[in-house]
Amino acid sequence: MTLAAGAPSPTDVPPPPPGPGVTPPFAAPPSEGRNARMWLSLGIAGLAAVLCCGAGGTALVGLVITQAESLNEQADTIVGDYFDALAQQRYPDAYKLLCNDLQRGESEAEFAARVSREPRVTSYQVGDVNLTDLTVPADVTYATGGRDRLEITLAQDGSTGQFEVCGISG
Incomplete structure (x- = not known):
C-alpha cells in the first residue's frame, strides 16, 4: 500500500475512544x-x-x-448680645438685634424709653433652642433681685440669615 504525499500515516490517526466503563481522562x-x-x-x-x-x-x-449645636451657638450669641446690650444700657445695639416686625411696631426711641423703665437684667442663662418653633428659654436675674424665666422667640433675617429676637414672653 502506497501513501499519497501529505496523507496521514496509520500511526498518526488517533485511537478510537474507549468504551463504556472507562475512566475519563479529565476530572469532572x-x-x-x-x-x-x-x-x-x-x-x-x-x-x-x-x-x-x-x-x-x-x-x-x-x-x-x-x-x-450650631443653632444653639447662634441663639446663645444673639440672646446674650441682646441681654448684654440691655444690661449696659446700650439700647440702640439691643434694638438692632430685634426682628423687622418688632422694629416696624416700635421706633428705636420708643423701645429705649420702654426698656429703660423695666428692671435691668444683671445676669442670664440661655438654654437650648427648640427647633420646632425657634424659641429659647432664658433664666434672668434683675438688678432688683428678682428672677424670671423668659421665652425668647427667634426669627431668621431674610437677608443675612442670622437669628434675631422676635419676641419675649415671661
Whole structure:
C-alpha cells in the first residue's frame, strides 16, 4: 500500500475512544461547595452594602447633631448680645438685634424709653433652642433681685440669615 504525499500515516490517526466503563481522562467539574461560595459572595456583598449605608447614616446623624449645636451657638450669641446690650444700657445695639416686625411696631426711641423703665437684667442663662418653633428659654436675674424665666422667640433675617429676637414672653 502506497501513501499519497501529505496523507496521514496509520500511526498518526488517533485511537478510537474507549468504551463504556472507562475512566475519563479529565476530572469532572466539582459540584460540592458551589452553593457555599455563592452564599459567601452574597453575604460579603450584603455586608459591604450595610457598611456603606451605615457610614452614610452615621454621617447624616453627625450632620444633624452638628447643625443643632450650631443653632444653639447662634441663639446663645444673639440672646446674650441682646441681654448684654440691655444690661449696659446700650439700647440702640439691643434694638438692632430685634426682628423687622418688632422694629416696624416700635421706633428705636420708643423701645429705649420702654426698656429703660423695666428692671435691668444683671445676669442670664440661655438654654437650648427648640427647633420646632425657634424659641429659647432664658433664666434672668434683675438688678432688683428678682428672677424670671423668659421665652425668647427667634426669627431668621431674610437677608443675612442670622437669628434675631422676635419676641419675649415671661
